[in-house]
Amino acid sequence: MKEAAALFSALSDETRLRILSLLVQGELCVCHLEEILQMPQSKVSRHLMVLRHAGLVACRREGTWMHYSLLEPKDDLHARVIDCLRTCLQETPQVRSDVRRIADCSVPAKNCCEDREKKLPKRSRRGSAPRVAPALSSRSARSRIPKKEGAA
Secondary structure, three states: HHHHHHHHHHHOOOHHHHHHHHHOOEEHHHHHHHHHOHHHHHHHHHHHHHHHHOOOOOEEOOOOOOEEEEEEOOHHHHHHHHHHHHHHHHHOOHHHHHHHHHHHHHOOOOOHHHHHHHHHHHHHHHHHOOOOOOOOOOOHHOOOOOOOOOOO
């Protein structure tokens, strides 16, 4: 029963339903989901994590990019939910609009990640920005000044 509750909990969000409805069409990269849903990567990734933990989606890494797809149903309930996504939700205006955006993505599916990486500055490609030493606070700066003898 706990697995069913986790499954329905994952389905209880509009964004996650939209993501699943898109993944019914086939595997998508996070960059496509960002563009189609018009949401920041952090929000899309958070929803994808919930779907992964519920056993609904699988991911694979390609370079620095993650690609997501639906998992094969593990039981009858899971199969019926996926079937509902394929039939019932595909008729809603929001999902129809999202599915149309797949074809309109500004980056072709085949090389989406390559093209996006070329546009990023070098430091972003490595995943970390150069470190800058933190500014000293006035308290820490004072503690480094030697005290005069006899001063309290």
